[in-house]
Amino acid sequence: GENVEQHPSTLSVQEGDSAVIKCTYSDSASNYFPWYKQELGKGPQLIIDIRSNVGEKKDQRIAVTLNKTAKHFSLHITETQPEDSAVYFCAASRGNQGGKLIFGQGTELSVKP
Amino acid sequence: GAVVSQHPSRVICKSGTSVKIECRSLDFQATTMFWYRQFPKQSLMLMATSNEGSKATYEQGVEKDKFLINHASLTLSTLTVTSAHPEDSSFYICSARDLETGELFFGEGSRLTVL
Numbered sequence: 171g172e173n174v175e176q177h178p179s180t181l182s183v184q185e186g187d188s189a190v191i192k193c194t195y196s197d198s199a200s201n202y203f204p205w206y207k208q209e210l211g212k213g214p215q216l217i218i219d220i221r222s223n224v225g226e227k228k229d230q231r232i233a234v235t236l237n238k239t240a241k242h243f244s245l246h247i248t249e250t251q252p253e254d255s256a257v258y259f260c261a262a263s264r265g266n267q268g269g270k271l272i273f274g275q276g277t278e279l280s281v282k283p
Numbered sequence: 284g285a286v287v288s289q290h291p292s293r294v295i296c297k298s299g300t301s302v303k304i305e306c307r308s309l310d311f312q313a314t315t316m317f318w319y320r321q322f323p324k325q326s327l328m329l330m331a332t333s334n335e336g337s338k339a340t341y342e343q344g345v346e347k348d349k350f351l352i353n354h355a356s357l358t359l360s361t362l363t364v365t366s367a368h369p370e371d372s373s374f375y376i377c378s379a380r381d382l383e384t385g386e387l388f389f390g391e392g393s394r395l396t397v398l
Contacts, residue, residue: 204387206389211392211394212391212392213287213289213376213389213390213391213392214327214376214389215389216387216389259326259327270317270329270332271317271327271329271378271387272329273326273327273328273329274326275325275326276324276325276326
């Protein structure tokens with residue numbers, strides 16, 4: 171089955187700096203790669219996603235890149251703010267599995283003012 | 284926007300009792316819902332896929348007789364933790380797939396504490 175590895179497990183940056191979180195996946199049939207932000211005691215919230223027919227997607231300060239050949243994808247947050255502090259999870263799924271997501275281990279991002 | 288509601292958000296029970304957690308899609312229909320379990324500082328682990336009108340599909344290692352899933356309507360799936368024990372204490376999260384758009388939405392989670 172699918173296995174998703176996420177690094178780093180913790181990341182501390184200064185406000186205004188960029189943050190990059192990387193994930194690799196094992197199942198070459200995976201074609202959907204969302205990123206979630208989870209605040210303490212809450213459910214995960216989708217922040218950006220990318221499908222396998224696209225190499226990069228950007229939404230304001232957040233961008234995701236996908237390298238299908240290497241089977242890895244990354245989340246980039248620019249101009250980080252203290253409110254970006256949270257746990258971020260990457261995930262992968264096959265389109266024919268109706269939304270069954272396999273999550274990475276999570277990255278605890280801390281943005282220091 | 285689409286909302287998935289979980290109830291209760293927090294529950295404390297005694298060891299040996301059963302606890303039911305509800306997952307409702309409030310403004311869309313969902314033939315498929317997913318149940319995840321998350322231990323402190325860990326990732327979300329998929330427990331089972333809940334399909335409306337049919338039996339749930341459990342992930343390897345998840346006891347189907349302990350974690351009973353019922354998806355009786357297009358807007359409601361329930362997870363019952365039977366004969367709960369302290370090791371079942373966890374954060375249980377559901378997600379629901381919008382039947383029309385295919386989008387996936389997560390609930391806010393239910394924290395179970397078994398004494």
